[in-house]
Amino acid sequence: MTISISYMGTKKSLAPVVAEVVSASPPGPLLDVFSGLCAVAKSVAPARQTWTNDLQHFAQSVAQAHFCSQSHPPQRIDVVAKLNQHYSKHLSKQEKIAGNRIAAESKALADYDSVRLNDIYAEWIMYGPLDGGFEQTGDATLFRDTFAGAYFGLLQCIEIDALRHSLDIMLDEHQIDSDQHRWLILALAVALNRCASSTGHFAQPLTAKPANLPRFAQQRQRSVKDCFLSAIESLEPVGNTDWRSRNIAMRGEANSALSSFIGNSDGVPSVVYADPPYTSDQYSRYYHLYETIVLYDYPEAEGKGRYRTDREASDFCLSSRVSEAFDKLISNCVEIGADLVLSYPTNGLLANSRDVLPQKIKDKYGRDPQILEIDHRHSTMGGSKGPGKMNVTEIIYRAYP
Ligand SMILES: C[S@@+](CC[C@H](N)C(=O)[O-])C[C@H]1O[C@@H](n2cnc3c(N)ncnc32)[C@H](O)[C@@H]1O
Numbered sequence: 001m002t003i004s005i006s007y008m009g010t011k012k013s014l015a016p017v018v019a020e021v022v023s024a025s026p027p028g029p030l031l032d033v034f035s036g037l038c039a040v041a042k043s044v045a046p047a048r049q050t051w052t053n054d055l056q057h058f059a060q061s062v063a064q065a066h067f068c069s070q071s072h073p074p075q076r077i078d079v080v081a082k083l084n085q086h087y088s089k090h091l092s093k094q095e096k097i098a099g100n101r102i103a104a105e106s107k108a109l110a111d112y113d114s115v116r117l118n119d120i121y122a123e124w125i126m127y128g129p130l131d132g133g134f135e136q137t138g139d140a141t142l143f144r145d146t147f148a149g150a151y152f153g154l155l156q157c158i159e160i161d162a163l164r165h166s167l168d169i170m171l172d173e174h175q176i177d178s179d180q181h182r183w184l185i186l187a188l189a190v191a192l193n194r195c196a197s198s199t200g201h202f203a204q205p206l207t208a209k210p211a212n213l214p215r216f217a218q219q220r221q222r223s224v225k226d227c228f229l230s231a232i233e234s235l236e237p238v239g240n241t242d243w244r245s246r247n248i249a250m251r252g253e254a255n256s257a258l259s260s261f262i263g264n265s266d267g268v269p270s271v272v273y274a275d276p277p278y279t280s281d282q283y284s285r286y287y288h289l290y291e292t293i294v295l296y297d298y299p300e301a302e303g304k305g306r307y308r309t310d311r312e313a314s315d316f317c318l319s320s321r322v323s324e325a326f327d328k329l330i331s332n333c334v335e336i337g338a339d340l341v342l343s344y345p346t347n348g349l350l351a352n353s354r355d356v357l358p359q360k361i362k363d364k365y366g367r368d369p370q371i372l373e374i375d376h377r378h379s380t381m382g383g384s385k386g387p388g389k390m391n392v393t394e395i396i397y398r399a400y401p
Contacts, residue, residue, distance in 0.1 A: 003186060003190060004190050005190060007037050008281070008283070010036060010039050011039045011040050013377070014039075014040075014374065014394065015039045015040045015042065016043055018396060021341050022048075022271055022273060022341055025271035025339040025341070026271075026339070027048070028048065028271070029048055029269045029271075030049070030271050031051045031257075031271070032044075032052045032273045033052075033053045033257055033258060033273065034274060034276050035054045035062075035063050036059055038059075040275065042238055046238060046240075048270075048271075050067050051247060051269060052067065052249045053251065053254060055253060055312050056284065056287065056312075057251060057294045058287065058290035058291050058294050060249050060250070061182055061185065064182060064249040065182050065186055065237065067237075067238055067239075067244055067247040068244050068245075068249050069179040069182070069244060070245065071179035071183075072237060073180060073184070074180050074232070076229055080229065083167075086162075090140065090162035090166065091159070094139075094161070098154060098158065102155050104120055105117070105120060105155070106155070109153070109220050109221060114213050121149030121150075124149050134298060140162075140168075141161055142164075142296060142298050143157035144157045144158050146298075146301050147306060150304075151196040151198055151205045151289065152192075152196060153221075156224050159223070160192070164296055167181055167184050167188070168296075184232065185293060187228050187232045188231075189290050189294070190227070190228075190231035191227035192224075194231075195219060196289075197220065204305045205304070253314075253315075254316075262335050269336065269338050270338055271338055271340070271341060272338045272339070272340050274329060274341070274342045275343045276326075277314055278316075278345050278347075279317065279348070280319065281317065282311065283314070284307075288308045288311055319351075326350060330364045330399070333399070334364045340361070340365075340399040340400075342369075342399070343395070344397070345393060346395060347392055347393075354395065357369075361397060369397040372398075375394075376394040
């Protein structure tokens with residue numbers, strides 16, 4: 001099972017088919033070079049060593065946890081016991097500082113008063129941090145000061161900060177190891193997905209309106225801590241510890257990751273699975289909150305969506321660069337001596353991909369790829385971008401020497 005987060009372009013439903021195509025390749029490691037939430041890597045594992053790469057820290061954490069961890073997630077009951085003291089201390093301090101604001105927000109939510117709620121949120125943005133923020137107090141207040149009133153309510157943001165901060169203390173005090181710390185941050189990411197007032201991504205928060213207030217208020221009143229604790233129970237690693245000790249989870253640009261294997265004597269993948277982005281929507285803009293919960297680094301945030309200014313841009317999302325990015329991807333796989341299994345929809349950003357990709361593959365591999373066409377429902381960005389799911393023809397190209 002993949003981590004329970006909505007993610008554009010996940011291949012959860014196609015993964016068994018892709019795994020069957022991958023099984024035709026010679027034995028050896030699979031490199032899922034745009035791994036996302038690792039749906040395909042999980043379907044192939046543990047039949048092969050499973051190596052992954054993605055541009056995002058969050059996706060790398062998902063892969064590290066599932067494929068490389070030496071420790072399981074801690075039991076929920078142990079987490080509660082270790083967490084409570086640190087959590088309560090942070091929460092009660094913040095409740096004293098922000099008590100008036102919390103009460104005002106909670107009343108507006110209970111009254112379904114969208115006008116008051118929006119006024120309150122606008123005021124908070126105008127006045128900035130309550131107490132000078134992290135730089136002056138040293139207290140963990142990233143979510144309180146960046147996202148309160150946007151994707152979450154104030155109390156929810158304080159809960160998020162308290163949980164994230166408690167996990168760091170538990171790690172520092174050796175109550176959990178670094179693998180368990182990572183698992184628990186992923187559980188917190190699942191809780192963010194569950195509690196956010198959004199359309200499943202973080203390009204723009206939902207605004208409270210009379211028509212959506214019952215649902216909006218319900219989201220804002222959800223306890224992040226409860227969702228976090230429930231999420232812990234759904235996490236588990238793949239394979240056994242010995243198998244996981246031989247996997248790698250990289251973070252970087254796909255073509256740089258691939259070229260790092262050229263001439264590498266430590267082993268190369270025998271098959272590369274590539275599931276690049278297929279629209280101009282940069283993942284780093286839509287999923288920045290997961291980066292921030294992983295990094296917790298007080299990034300500069302901009303726009304209504306409060307996304308990180310240091311977010312990465314992918315050539316596969318730029319119409320001026322996508323064709324060259326595919327050329328490099330295919331050449332790199334040929335140079336490594338690996339088969340390439342590539343997923344791409346017929347309506348992707350690369351124009352005429354149904355004709356162009358087989359030609360590019362033939363030019364580099366010296367033979368036509370095998371082609372499998374599948375009717376698929378893509379998960380999209382939803383919201384103002386259109387429906388949350390879209391019917392597409394997905395093509396799986398299998399290139400081999
Ligand atoms: C279509 S999604 C992959 C979904 C994945 N197969 C799954 O089932 O979860 C594309 C992924 O590629 C990553 N990405 C985008 N551009 C990249 C690049 N140039 N190099 C590496 N990863 C990239 C995104 O962060 C995103 O996670």
